Amino acid sequence: MKGLYVLKEKRIYKRELPLWGSLLAAVLLAGCITLLALWCQPNALRTVLAGFKTQPLLIVLNALPIGLLLLAFAFLFRNVFYSGALVNFFVCALSLANRVKIEVRDEPVFPRDFSLLREVGSAIQSYDIRYPVKAIAVVVLTTALLIGLGVLFPSRPVSFAALKAKLTKRDTVAVFPGRCWPERIVGAVLSFGVLTALIFSVYASNDLYNSFRVSNAYYVPSVFNELGFPYCFCHQFTTYPVDKPEGFSKSEAAGWETGGQTGLGKDVSVILVMNEAFSDLTDQTMFNWTEETDPLPNLHALQKDPHTLSGHIVVPGFAGGTANTEFDALTGMQTNALSVTATSAMRVVNRNLDSLFRVFGADGYHTSFYHPGDAWFYNRENVYRWLGAEHEVFAKDMKDLEYKGRWVTDDYMAGLIEEEFETAVSEGRPLFNYTTTIQNHMSYTADKYGEGHTFAPVSTTADISPETRSMLEVYTEGVRDADAMLGRLTAYFSDREEPVVLVFYGDHLPYLGDNQKGYAELGSEVSIPENEREDILCSYKTPYVLWANDAAADTLNWNEAVAALDLPEDGVLSAAFLGSVLLDLTGRAGESPWFDFLSSLRRIAPVVQKKTYILADGSVLPQRILNEQTDEASMELKAAVRKWRCWSYYKLKYADVG
Known part of the structure; x- marks a missing residue:
């Protein structure tokens, strides 16, 4: 055997x-x-x-x-x-x-x-x-x-x-x-x-x-x-992590999605222009301008217009992260809340999401996104489709591009917006357009606009180095061109009989050298630690103006509509709340449960930025102190923020959006 x-x-x-x-x-x-x-x-x-x-x-x-x-x-x-x-x-x-x-x-x-x-x-x-x-x-x-x-x-x-x-x-x-x-x-x-x-x-x-x-x-x-x-x-x-919030319940979040009715809003065209690195840095006291040399005359004039809302939005990042600001403003979610580690909001998107495009699109608007850059950058070509944009236009789709140096000009983009508006009018549809410009993108070197280009001088009370002065001169020329774009658009829409609301704002502050070199030389508190600043969030603030032409002001019943928004006196908002303001202003409360919730949250805390809250009365509340508080108002804020985070996670991972 x-x-x-x-x-x-x-x-x-x-x-x-x-x-x-x-x-x-x-x-x-x-x-x-x-x-x-x-x-x-x-x-x-x-x-x-x-x-x-x-x-x-x-x-x-x-x-x-x-x-x-x-x-x-x-x-x-x-x-x-x-x-x-x-x-x-x-x-x-x-x-x-x-x-x-x-x-x-x-x-x-x-x-x-x-x-x-x-x-x-x-x-x-x-x-x-x-x-x-x-x-x-x-x-x-x-x-x-x-x-x-x-x-x-x-x-x-x-x-x-x-x-x-x-x-x-x-x-x-x-x-x-x-x-x-x-x-x-x-x-x-x-x-x-x-x-x-x-x-x-x-x-x-x-x-x-x-x-x-x-x-x-x-x-x-x-x-x-x-x-x-x-x-x-x-x-x-x-890479691109999305953290599951503590206590998240899929069934609970699914219940928040119910409700909403289309067709409640007023038919006014809405144009959002997010201008690259647009800021009012040059308004700070260390700059010396005359009326003739002011780089922001159109912004300043518009801020005094009776049909304008103005203030600052608090954006996700400093000196970069353009697409993250787009994400926050369009979706009402927050890039900084997606993960405890750094992430790219556009890279975590891989499914249909609620956005301003979908709300306006459901009301019969012609919706479009314009950007004079590459379609692949930040995966925008796919992301804007998932956000519901009907029409996407990138540099490869634009004809007769006009450049200043190596960047497509803001003036050229203003012309495209005007053409897009004419197209929507010819179709008999109001327009919702979101445009991200690119001209004032860094770096702010002397050769940005080509060899031999001369820049207007910048006068400051601060003693700044030649390198910083050069950066400021180059950057300020871009700011002037952005302001000119704002002036061109407001002049164009002022002459239109169709109602139009224009929103114009910046995506982040400019990069002025490693370790905030330019800001330090200017004496800006952007260069000092946050806990030593008078304005703790100054490095994240960019200006915005929300302006209505006469036809839109009449259609919206402007004064009453603005009063109903309950905005803070200083007009400071998280970028993620800008969309809810716009929907409320145009009469669309009740159309989206998600944006309706954001409207209620911003009335409690108009600014939520990482571990800092600014409440409706203007008081600053750090997260560590909020964690210790048990009064009714604090518990309401904690519950609302928890709901925001859980609902955002649900939308990114599970929500079935048509």
């Missing part, structure tokens, strides 16, 4: 790979699967490998997660080729999906896309997709080949008992390993554990990620192509 058993044993395992053979096969397979996954990317493999040759660490970073996955499943299956077949199919399928998504939507595949499988199914039907048939066939055939090799060459199992026998020179037949489940589970768990640890340490490192040379660090699809899909995909596990 023993002889038969041995014969049977030899017959079953005659093609077994020894341990060293399995390890060698695993290394070779990891390399081959990595190459195949890179070949499946949209760009040529030779281009990728040429970049890897100058940055060899990328080879390891792309192959390592594939190798660890292969090792984990090799332990479970007790077969390195079966493991290779599974990992090859999974990794290459993701790489192919990444290729298709980039080609269709100019956006790569992210780990968070796994939570959107239902949306993916419906989205596929909305696009004319050209599937890479050749690449798909290669992946399928390679997977089948690996399965065949797994049948012919099973691996010798790792056995603790066999290893012990070898060390003690015992008879190995007596310790035949059988299925070896403990060893297989331990090996798989260790492999997955190492991979997980690497994803949340090495692959999570922004410093490492940003250290690699790429042709355009802001164009995410290009970064994926150049650094390799496996590495970039692993890096994205820890």
Whole structure:
């Protein structure tokens, strides 16, 4: 019997790979699967490998997660080729999906896309997709080949008992390993554990990620192509986080979505212009202007107009984060509240969301978004579709672009807005347009508008360096052009018989050198720690004007409508509350449960910024003090803010918006 058993044993395992053979096969397979996954990317493999040759660490970073996955499943299956077949199919399928998504939507595949499988199914039907048939066939055939090799060459199992026998020179037949489940589970768990640890340490490192040379660090699809899909995909596990609020209940949040009725508002066209780095920094006392040299004459005149609301909005960031301000103003959510770590609001959006576009669109408005930049930047091309914009226009869609230096001019954008308004009028529809300009984008260097361009001098009481003076002169010229855009639009709409409301504001304060160099030299409190300032939020404030032409003022019954808004005396609001003000002003209270809630919240605390609240009476309330208070008003504020955070999370993750 023993002889038969041995014969049977030899017959079953005659093609077994020894341990060293399995390890060698695993290394070779990891390399081959990595190459195949890179070949499946949209760009040529030779281009990728040429970049890897100058940055060899990328080879390891792309192959390592594939190798660890292969090792984990090799332990479970007790077969390195079966493991290779599974990992090859999974990794290459993701790489192919990444290729298709980039080609269709100019956006790569992210780990968070796994939570959107239902949306993916419906989205596929909305696009004319050209599937890479050749690449798909290669992946399928390679997977089948690996399965065949797994049948012919099973691996010798790792056995603790066999290893012990070898060390003690015992008879190995007596310790035949059988299925070896403990060893297989331990090996798989260790492999997955190492991979997980690497994803949340090495692959999570922004410093490492940003250290690699790429042709355009802001164009995410290009970064994926150049650094390799496996590495970039692993890096994205820890980027653009959205934290689940404490006490969140999906069913509770779903109940808040009910209600709302369309068609309640007044048919006035609404134009929002978010002007790049627009601020009233030049109004501060350290600047010396005459009536003739004032860079903001139109803003100042409009602030005195009886049909104007003016003040400051508190934006998410300082000296950057344009798209985050767009997100806050249009959705009523807050970028800074999405996660305890920094995130990009536009990058967390991957589904239809409530926004001002949807509210006005439901009332029959022609809705559009204009931006004279690249459609891929901040993923705007996709995000504005999810926000419900009927019409998106980027630089690639604009004709006869007019530049000042390397940026499209504000004056050109004013002309496009006028043309868009004429189109809406010809259609017999009111217009809702959101325009983000770009001309006054940093950097504010002397060559911004071309060699030899001269700038008007800036006079200050502060003793500033030549570098800071140059930055201020360049920046102030952009401010003058922005103010001229405001003047052009108000003059144009003043002459129109159709009712129009214009909202004009800045996205953030300008960048004036590292460590707030320019602000420090000016003596601005922007440069000192927040807890030492008189105005704790001064670094986040940009001016806004909300103006109605005569026809709109009559249509809205301006004075009564404004009084009903209950705005604070200083007109300071969080950017996230600007939309609710606009909807209330145009008679749309009752159309959106979400924006109605924001209207009630801003009446309690017009400003909510990170861990600081400004209440309706103007008092400043830090979060640490609010946490300790138990009076009725404080409890009401805490409950409202909790609802805001939970509702925002629900909308981003679960809400079904048509």
